[in-house]
Amino acid sequence: MAEQKAKTPRRTTPKLTELDTKQFWEATKDKVLSYQQCDDCKTVVFYPRAHCTGCTSGTLSWKTASGKGTVYSYSVVRQSYHPFYKQMVPYAVAWIDLDEGPRLMSNVVGIDDPSKDIKIGQKVELEWEDGETVNFPIFKVVS
Amino acid sequence: MSQKREAAIVGIYEYPSRDVEGKVSALQIKAHSAAKALEDAGLSWKDVDAIYDAGDGGGMSGLTIAEYFGIKPNVIDTTATGGSAYEFQAAHARRDIAAGRAKVALLTYGSTAHSNFAAIGVGGQGLHGASVQPSDNMESFSGSTLVANYAMVAQRHSHMYGTTPTQLAEISVATRMHAMRNPEAVQAMKDLEFLDIRETTIEDVVTSRIIADPLRLLECCMISDGGGAVVIASPEVARNCKKKPVWIIGSGEATKYPENGGDITTSAGAQSAPVAFADAGVSPSELDVAMIYDSFSITVLTILEDLGFCKKGEGGSYVEGGRLRFDRPNDGPALNTDGGGLSSNHPGMRGIFLLLEATRQLRGESTSQVENAKLAVAHGNGGMLGSRHTAGTIILGGD
Incomplete structure (x- = not known):
């Protein structure tokens, strides 16, 4: 049996079957942060x-967010049992409030x-972290 | 008082062990607790004609548990709303009994969360990851823990209203004080290897280790094994039970979830509580005991406001000065007189223990008995306070 590679811990990755x-998540592959609005x-x-x-x-249309937003609330995780985190x-x-309205849970880095x-x-503002199958929308402080 | 007296809690039991060392199953805890609660009421398995089950005994809840108990109820309710499930179930049992569909309802809970080393609390990934619901699929990449989820409510509450860590610590201190008076809670802390089993000070709480800012270790609930049971009966049955009935006089239920532009400092309790108080025909100021799901300090602070004991944003000043202790009956209701999830019992879905201790208080059986207690609220919160959760409010009245 071939030698198994040690698995590198990864972020919890969304399932594209959902x-x-x-x-x-498909749109994140092109680094597009999208949301829906009712026509x-x-x-x-x-x-x-x-x-x-x-x-x-309603019929929903996909829009592209500017990536600008505001911190609604936050916490600093100091203890996790997950191999990656x-x-x-x-x-x-x-919780980040995007200028266009959506509130999403993410990281501030x-x-x-x-x-x-x-x-x-x-x-x-939005910053992309590269993932294996999709990219992750995380945020950095605007100075 | 125009309280409706359509159904009463007539039997209770709290499983004493918080660490079964893997030698007892959740189903066994449920059955043992059920038998003891029925004995407490002076009833038996054959009297049960309605069963309420949150699925904690395994798949096909309702069926699994009926077969295991060996009963064939006419009402099978499988409401599973997390930690608030037992407040929902008590409301439904009262409704079913009032409608004449049942006479004796049985609610049970069993969990071996501690033995299984289930990371439900400190540092755990919470409800994420187990399913592929759309919400999980959007949020789990962030690595937010269950504690961080609640911590974001505390952070926002502090930002909006100036709530301080020392104010939040009051909740932990009062709860521990009650726990030290409850031998089962003291034993629980020993079995779970708490480092320092004694009454705490605000200083102890605000200098304990930060788990997720701003929440510290002594603001987080334990992870225990455990369980319990509640028997609810019609007035006719209740009259002939061994103990005096504790009447379910009001109920309310609600959901809350993230909304664009929403306010996370207000819980689903703000919707369920007014319904429950109107149903009961009483006001918050009349209550003697508040059993509030204390997953974390902030859960209690938020819910005290949402139940109407003080205005939104005033929870911090409300709890100051030891006001939540059992021996301050003129200062509003006593909080979590059994020692709470923080210091007595939290196997994952604490809601049943809120009903148990509220019942003990209204029977006069608590280890931190509020003098002449007549009215109590049991408020369960299920899910996660900082994102999506359920609220079940039950108002209880003494006989």
């Missing part, structure tokens, strides 16, 4: 899904001390 969010009632729908939550007649501690997780250098209300 039908509502598949297109969002009829203009409701911004996020997380992605096949129906409009604002009206029953435990090597990242301490790291910041955050590129700071010296995540417990001191992040504030609620702070402006952030």
